[in-house]
Amino acid sequence: MTAEFWTVVAAGASVVAAAAAIVAVAFDLYRRREDRAERRQEQAAHHEAEIRSQAQRVVAWADVRIAYEIPEYAVDPYGGTEVLWAHNTSDSPVYDVAVPHAWSGSSTSFVVVRAVLPPTPAPVVMVKWVRDRTDDGPPDEDSSTLSALTFRDAAGRWWRRESNGDLVQLDARPKYAADTVTIADLRAT
Incomplete structure (x- = not known):
């Protein structure tokens, strides 16, 4: 080589x-x-x-209970109660909480607004309606359903939780089609 x-x-x-x-x-x-x-x-x-x-730790729902299950709230045996609840299990308060709702059996819709929903170990009553025979009739059965709600988190971001549980971040403060009822308005009546 x-x-x-x-x-x-x-x-x-x-x-x-x-x-x-x-x-x-x-x-x-x-x-x-x-x-x-x-x-x-x-x-x-x-x-x-x-x-x-x-935002994932904020939710609202409606509970319908017929009279014989909650006698202390019932006006008469043909009535019942319907309660709109909200619960914030996060570490910070949320603001401008709005829950659009229509009572079961009613065609009236409204939005309940609460300025601040602090974090709490137990749910907070947004509004309670005691139904009697002069309303649209007693609830047909007990039920509990998620309610849609919007709110602003501690960082100032707007959110909407759909009634199916989906969480959507919003670009701006939402507008409501229904009448707006604040907690103070409900206490005045």
Whole structure:
């Protein structure tokens, strides 16, 4: 084997080594880029979860109870009670809580607004309606259904929880089609 042969082999080995180094650097750059993209996705998911964390812990629902189950609230045996509840289990208060609602069996709809809903271990009564025979009739059966509600979290973001439980962040303060009734208005009547 001649010196020329070994020169060609050495040159070929240098080319292969250089190509391997380029591939290794390219793979390392690709892996770092993928790691950064994955970290950004994780940070975005964490940020989104952090933003939603308070809003996910606010809910409202309506309870209908027929008279014989809650006799201390019933006006007569043909009536019952309907209670609109809200509950904030987060660590901070929420503001401008609005719950659109129509009592069962009634065509009247309204929005109950509460300026502040503090975090509490127990649900808060937004409004209670004691039904008697002069209303639209007694409730047909006990029921408990989620109610839609809107509110502003401690960071100032607006949210709407749909009656199916879905949570949607809003761009601005919502407007209501129904009459607005505040807690103070209800106490005055």
